[in-house]
């Protein structure tokens with residue numbers, strides 16, 4: 001349904017995205033996950049037909065986003081980071097207006113507007129002026145304007161940003177309810193968002209896709225699914241330095257405490273993630289003891305999506321391998 005091939009965008013001399021390739025199957029929700037400035041918005045604006053790519057191409061439902069931008073706009077719903085709302089219109093009036101500019105025939109508009117209002121739980125607010133709505137409701141109106149013409153593909157840029165926890169849950173549930181009948185790409189820099197909402201994730205960093213897979217496969221295949229939490233006596237920074245040289249260790253981070261204990265003075269708490277298939281526990285213990293650290297506890301833990309994300313977005317040296325891995329895994333996930 002959505003195919004992105006070797007897409008690049010250069011602003012002046014700044015490359016925003018480089019050689020971005022991924023595809024989204026019908027009915028799937030793909031999460032575009034990356035830190036600030038990674039290139040998520042740029043990718044989505046190109047897909048929505050609002051920005052020309054410097055190189056590469058993208059197709060939505062078979063239509064090239066550049067060559068057939070009109071056909072593409074009719075087939076996608078786009079929610080930019082700031083929803084394009086007219087504050088002085090009522091919810092209903094605004095959705096009628098959007099349906100009209102999206103080319104919905106006049107006779108179909110009342111039904112389409114009512115369906116979008118229902119889907120986004122806006123029945124109570126249909127005659128309210130948008131300016132008077134809370135941020136959560138405005139976001140729902142933003143989603144309603146994206147789906148009012150019933151497009152097969154929906155592109156949502158950071159759809160839960162700025163919402164309170166209850167609103168976040170509501171918007172996530174709304175997005176999930178759209179899957180199956182719609183193909184969705186959403187961008188986020190929030191890790192739990194992808195594991196809760198998306199069937200697949202493309203991790204983007206510094207303009208490049210560094211991995212594509214299901215959230216579960218990313219965790220198990222890139223980290224072997226295992227790691228350790230440590231409680232040691234000594235300096236965390238020094239311990240990290242020492243552990244970096246242990247074979248099979250791929251990520252070390254400080255954590256506030258381990259094993260649910262109260263953190264104690266002069267203790268350092270670390271989380272160490274192993275490379276796939278490696279079990280460096282024995283060497284971690286030997287290295288720490290040899291370096292004069294007191295080891296109070298070492299326990300096995302499962303890696304989280306956060307670990308994978310940190311690994312992929314902080315270890316530049318591994319990017320090449322991970323792109324290969326992403327390509328290998330793509331077939332399995334599809």
Ligand SMILES: Nc1ncnc2c1ncn2[C@@H]1O[C@H](COP(=O)(O)OP(=O)(O)OP(=O)(O)O)[C@@H](O)[C@H]1O
Pocket residue numbers: 011014015016017034035036037038039040041042043189
């Ligand atoms: N109009 C522009 N002119 C010049 N550089 C730009 C422009 N828009 C974006 N960039 C640069 O392109 C890169 C990617 O930006 P983009 O907004 O796509 O990232 P993002 O992943 O959406 O980040 P965020 O989560 O902060 O919105 C950044 O380095 C950004 O500074």
